[in-house]
Amino acid sequence: MPTTTDDTVMAPEDRKSVAVSYFKLMDAGEEFLHLFDDHAYVYFPKHAPARGIKQVEQLFADLWPMFSSIVHDNAYFNYIVADDFVVAEGMTYGELADGTSWRGGVGLGGRFCNVFEIRDGKIQRLHIYLDPDYGDKDTARYPWLGEERA
């Protein structure tokens, strides 16, 4: 969608609503790419940033093989909304393709923070900040995890 100077002004709750839809549609296994602008930018750890809807589609297609299921615990997210930014902070649980389950707050994986820029009804930018090692498999690298508290 081309950017114009008369973009639809969105209310904060409308921006939040787009972010909530993203989580709910994803968890339901439903199509959610329509929430993104054609020129959207998406970042996920260890993946090259996706520029434009084709690369965004590819990024999520690259991620799915990691997961059997994922649930975003949306009722307990913190939403920080200011201007065109919606930050959503919270926890997930689910199962990886290899059968490892994770649950935020129980294991180490499963805490995340998403930064959305939402304008004109669409997600223009999404940065997903998290440790992508959901299953706590890469622990030997961290000296403190060799100790008792792990």
Place this chain on the structure above:
Amino acid sequence: VSLTLTPMADEQRKAIALEYLKRLDRGEDFFELFDDNAQLYFPKWGLANGIEEIKAAFAAIADIISAVTHDYAYFNYTHAGDTVVVEGTSAGRTADGTQWRAGVSHAGRWCDVFEIRDGRIQRLFIYLDPDYADADIARYPWLAAAAS
């Protein structure tokens, strides 16, 4: 905890968040910026409750990172109520000498969520991929495909 908090402006919260990051980069003490009962989250550490556990967490993190520079000039700040979200990039060197730089390596993009009240950081959750050296690659199907 006093029930009568000193009101703070957004720019005061921003100043505290930025001060924390600048002291971190300079290797200076920053624990006075935290409330005694603050809560910290760092990936692969989990939660640290109270200043003593927070000190232990940062000491452990310092053992895996030799040097870090946060790119202050290009941060995004999002303020709402007592929460400040700071999103940015970093560059640095791990203890084993591996360099990282956002945009060059995978590592180096981070997002900090601060709750700042009464002049102190009450909560700091640090969201990032802690694999600064890009050493854990084989686990990710798209990277394995690119490498083969």
